[in-house]
Amino acid sequence: MARSDRPTPPRIAELLEPLDLSDVTDGDLGEGVLVTGQLRPAFDDALHLSAGRLQNASLVGASLVGSRFVDTVIQGCDFSGAGLESAVMTRVELRGCRLSGVRLAQGRLRDVRFVDCQLDAINLRYVQGEFVRFEQCRLVGAEFIGATLKGAAWWDCNLADADMSQVSLERGQLHGSSLDGLKGASSLVPVAIDDDQAPVFASLLLELLGVKVTPRLDP
Numbered sequence: 001m002a003r004s005d006r007p008t009p010p011r012i013a014e015l016l017e018p019l020d021l022s023d024v025t026d027g028d029l030g031e032g033v034l035v036t037g038q039l040r041p042a043f044d045d046a047l048h049l050s051a052g053r054l055q056n057a058s059l060v061g062a063s064l065v066g067s068r069f070v071d072t073v074i075q076g077c078d079f080s081g082a083g084l085e086s087a088v089m090t091r092v093e094l095r096g097c098r099l100s101g102v103r104l105a106q107g108r109l110r111d112v113r114f115v116d117c118q119l120d121a122i123n124l125r126y127v128q129g130e131f132v133r134f135e136q137c138r139l140v141g142a143e144f145i146g147a148t149l150k151g152a153a154w155w156d157c158n159l160a161d162a163d164m165s166q167v168s169l170e171r172g173q174l175h176g177s178s179l180d181g182l183k184g185a186s187s188l189v190p191v192a193i194d195d196d197q198a199p200v201f202a203s204l205l206l207e208l209l210g211v212k213v214t215p216r217l218d219p
Contacts, residue, residue, distance in 0.1 A: 005151030005171055007131045008111040010071040010091045013051045021057055027067070046087075145184075164188055179204065 013032035021037040027045035029035055031052065038058040046066040054074045061081040068087065074094045081101045091111045100120045109129035117137045126146040133153045142162040149169050156176035165184030172191040179185070179197060185204040193201055206213070 005131055005153070007093075007113045007133055008091050009113075010073055010093055011051060012053065012071060012073060016052060021059075027064075174201075 016032055016034035017030075019029060019033045019035045021035060021039045023037075024039065024043070027047045029047060029049040029052070031050045033049070033052045035049065035052065035054045036057055039062050044063040046068065047064050048068045049072050050070040052072055054069075054072060054077055056076045058078050059082055060078050062079075063083045064087065065083055065085045066087065067084055068089075069092050070088075070090045072089075072092045074092065074097055076096050077094075078098045079102050080098050082099075082103070084102055084104045085106060087104060087107045089107070089109045089112045092109075093113045093115070094117055095115045096117065097114075098118045099122055100118050101122065102119070103123045104127060105123050105125040107124070107127045109127060109132050111131045112129065112133075114132075114134045114137050116135070119134075119137055119139045119142055121141045122139070122143070124142065124144050124147055127144070127149070129147065129149045129152060131151045132149060133155070134157050135153075135155045137154075137157045139154070139157055139162050140160045142159070144162065144164050144167050146166045147168070149167065149172065151171050152169060153173040153175075154177045155173065158178045159174075159182055160178055161181040161183070163183040164187050167184060167187040169188050169191065172188055173193075174188070174191055174197060175194045177197070179200045182204055185201060186208050189205075203213075
């Protein structure tokens with residue numbers, strides 16, 4: 001029997017050892033730790049964390065290319081402008097985080113859930129994802145160009161001006177999301193939407209086909 005598209009939740013250790021980011025000298029954060037604090041401005045290394053939590057931490061503008069998070073809860077953290085190209089996330093849940101302008105191009109996501117996150121202008125170009133869900137997230141101007149996604153959902157999100165061009169999507173859902181100005185809507189077909197979204201989505205497809213709805217002009 002095929003598994004549900006619901007992301008598998010992280011498996012977190014019962015007892016977590018505290019770790020302050022200001023004390024981190026290399027990217028191996030270990031397993032079963034509770035990471036807080038602020039990353040040093042000069043830090044430039046991939047982070048590796050498993051079976052732990054990253055909570056109320058500041059990683060603004062950090063260069064974290066190739067980072068790996070497994071069985072991790074990330075809550076209340078600020079990654080604004082960070083470089084997370086080619087990062088790998090497996091069984092990760094992000095809640096109440098700020099990821100505006102984050103570069104996550106060519107990342108690999110499996111069983112990842114974003115809840116109430118700010119992801120404006122995030123770069124998710126050529127991401128490969130399975131069982132990825134966005135819930136009540138702000139994704140204004142987000143770039144999904146060339147992404148390959150299976151079992152992906154955007155529920156009650158703001159997708160205004162997001163770019164979905166050349167996306168390969170299987171079993172996608174857009175229920176409750178704002179689609180104003182969405183680019184590349186045809187790449188998402190077939191996709192599941194709700195009744196209220198139908199007129200907007202239809203107008204996006206008509207625009208791509210060059211169809212204009214205008215009043216009839218008198219001869």
